Amino acid sequence: MSVELYAIRKAYGATDALKEVSFEVAEGEFFSILGPSGCGKSTLLRIVAGLERPDSGVLKLGGLDVSRKAPAERGVGLVFQNYALFPHLTAAGNIGFGLKGRVSKHELATRVGEIAELLDLDQALLARRPRELSGGQRQRVALGRALIRKPRVLLMDEPLSGADALLRERMRSDLRRFHERAGTTTLYVTHDQREAMSMSDRLVVIEGGSVQQVGRPIDVYREPATAFAARFLGSPGMSLWPMQLAGNGSGAVLVGDAGTEWPLPGAPGRDPCAVIVGARPERIGLTRPSSAACRLRCRSATVEPQGETAFVRAFHGQSEIVATTGVDAVPGLGGEVELWVEPCDLHLFDANSGRRLEPLSTAAGAMAASAHGVLR
Numbered sequence: 001m002s003v004e005l006y007a008i009r010k011a012y013g014a015t016d017a018l019k020e021v022s023f024e025v026a027e028g029e030f031f032s033i034l035g036p037s038g039c040g041k042s043t044l045l046r047i048v049a050g051l052e053r054p055d056s057g058v059l060k061l062g063g064l065d066v067s068r069k070a071p072a073e074r075g076v077g078l079v080f081q082n083y084a085l086f087p088h089l090t091a092a093g094n095i096g097f098g099l100k101g102r103v104s105k106h107e108l109a110t111r112v113g114e115i116a117e118l119l120d121l122d123q124a125l126l127a128r129r130p131r132e133l134s135g136g137q138r139q140r141v142a143l144g145r146a147l148i149r150k151p152r153v154l155l156m157d158e159p160l161s162g163a164d165a166l167l168r169e170r171m172r173s174d175l176r177r178f179h180e181r182a183g184t185t186t187l188y189v190t191h192d193q194r195e196a197m198s199m200s201d202r203l204v205v206i207e208g209g210s211v212q213q214v215g216r217p218i219d220v221y222r223e224p225a226t227a228f229a230a231r232f233l234g235s236p237g238m239s240l241w242p243m244q245l246a247g248n249g250s251g252a253v254l255v256g257d258a259g260t261e262w263p264l265p266g267a268p269g270r271d272p273c274a275v276i277v278g279a280r281p282e283r284i285g286l287t288r289p290s291s292a293a294c295r296l297r298c299r300s301a302t303v304e305p306q307g308e309t310a311f312v313r314a315f316h317g318q319s320e321i322v323a324t325t326g327v328d329a330v331p332g333l334g335g336e337v338e339l340w341v342e343p344c345d346l347h348l349f350d351a352n353s354g355r356r357l358e359p360l361s362t363a364a365g366a367m368a369a370s371a372h373g374v375l376r
């Protein structure tokens with residue numbers, strides 16, 4: 001069932017938890033709500049579930065306005081972080097709990113069996129109590145408890161945040177595999193960008209109650225709409241530093257501290273304005289890749305080996321820049337380093353609004369194309 005939100009607002013006293021949040025989730029999509037702690041994710045999910053009323057805005061499920069409908073009338077299933085299974089009931093008892101007394105014993109057993117098969121829980125596991133189950137098994141039981149009522153939308157609020165790193169990784173692929181089998185429209189809340197990136201068909205990035213961007217993970221990663229989204233996605237996120245965008249006779253130029261000047265040929269000259277410049281760590285290196293590459297002078301370099309590759313963290317002014325290099329090619333600790341990035345890998349954001357500056361990134365792309373032409 002599709003989910004549509006239009007201009008949803010919610011305040012708690014003076015706190016604007018949600019400021020005009022709008023997005024649409026298509027039938028069958030796995031859609032993540034991604035953002036830092038306190039940005040309004042749980043509030044949003046509770047509004048979709050009907051546990052919370054928005055101050056204004058419209059919520060549609062399957063095309064019907066359900067803004068005034070009670071939770072039970074919405075056909076949604078919820079899985080929370082602390083999935084609070086009943087300790088005295090077996091796994092089967094927990095899964096079947098929501099249907100007990102509503103259907104015949106026979107039908108209940110059949111439905112529990114179907115769900116258990118979907119979630120790969122065998123008979124022996126179904127007979128156990130929660131304390132006799134592993135974290136991952138408990139998680140699947142909690143999911144089963146939500147699924148037994150055949151929700152048309154599945155809502156999950158940080159369901160993996162209680163698990164350790166290894167289990168989380170396994171549960172990610174389990175959840176994704178399950179979604180591919182069941183096809184239930186899913187809204188998945190997480191603060192973990194890796195989770196959102198690896199599981200979602202699409203996602204929304206939220207900060208301070210406002211939508212930053214909606215899109216496919218790879219599109220948001222490649223073309224972040226705001227500096228916040230650029231920084232939030234990726235591990236580590238995009239490196240960002242301030243510069244001035246100015247114009248001279250031949251076009252636009254990026255001006256930095258200590259005489260740094262990067263021409264942006266093809267971009268029209270313009271009045272000076274403050275911008276945030278960004279590049280992905282995997283696109284910043286320690287060696288000069290081409291004659292057109294931009295040089296960032298940095299200090300206080302430290303090295304973080306990651307296996308075959310290493311991250312080099314260093315400061316350009318007040319901004320921390322992360323570069324990627326081979327683990328055998330790392331510079332001495334604490335030293336000054338020159339980092340290099342191709343103009344086509346630069347992202348520009350307005351320093352005041354944080355919004356992506358589109359015409360200039362296109363210009364940077366054109367510049368990169370011409371640089372490649374020179375190299376050939």
Ligand SMILES: Nc1ncnc2c1ncn2[C@@H]1O[C@H](COP(=O)(O)OP(=O)(O)O)[C@@H](O)[C@H]1O
Nearest residue numbers: 012015017035036037038039040041042043044
């Ligand atoms: N019942 C409540 N009463 C007062 N403030 C709340 C309540 N629920 C949430 N908030 C506030 O609303 C904001 C968003 O909270 P929440 O939706 O829980 O964020 P998230 O799930 O992204 O961590 C936070 O500032 C939080 O303190």
Ligand SMILES: [Mg+2]
Nearest residue numbers: 041042043157
């Ligand atoms: Mg929350």
